[in-house]
Amino acid sequence: MFLDTSGLLSLFDAGDAYHKQAVKFYENAVRLITHNYVLAEFVALSNVRRLPRAESLRYLSDLVEHPLVEVLWVDESFHQAAMNLLERRLDKGYSLCDAVSFLQMEQHHMVEALTTDHHFEQEGLVRLLKGLPTRA
Numbered sequence: 001m002f003l004d005t006s007g008l009l010s011l012f013d014a015g016d017a018y019h020k021q022a023v024k025f026y027e028n029a030v031r032l033i034t035h036n037y038v039l040a041e042f043v044a045l046s047n048v049r050r051l052p053r054a055e056s057l058r059y060l061s062d063l064v065e066h067p068l069v070e071v072l073w074v075d076e077s078f079h080q081a082a083m084n085l086l087e088r089r090l091d092k093g094y095s096l097c098d099a100v101s102f103l104q105m106e107q108h109h110m111v112e113a114l115t116t117d118h119h120f121e122q123e124g125l126v127r128l129l130k131g132l133p134t135r136a
Contacts, residue, residue, distance in 0.1 A: 001025065001031065002115075004113050004114060007128070007129060012051070025128050029114075034069065034071055035072040035100055041095075078100065082103055092122060
């Protein structure tokens with residue numbers, strides 16, 4: 001399962017509407033992958049949400065060190081491939097982070113993303129966090 005920024009925020013923030021769903025998906029995942037652009041975006045978005053900064057940074061540090069999470073590091077050529085994808089999808093509102101995610105998922109033969117971002121569905125991928133979460 002690919003870990004996107006919104007999915008990580010849902011996991012981290014117990015007050016998030018998707019928190020319980022995100023935890024269930026995370027705990028049942030066989031494979032967990034993300035990349036450093038997601039980590040950078042997480043820092044920015046957790047600041048916007050006014051989540052505790054020290055805890056957010058510790059969460060990311062723990063994630064990077066987690067033995068079941070593979071963090072992929074974007075190099076210059078992969079960055080350029082993502083830019084090329086954005087140029088081919090001018091009709092979409094994808095971020096650079098999204099484009100990297102789509103390419104990483106394709107390269108690692110993944111279709112499921114822990115995300116609330118509808119852009120993943122636009123690329124034919126599975127967005128696991130959608131609709132109104134059920135209270136359990």
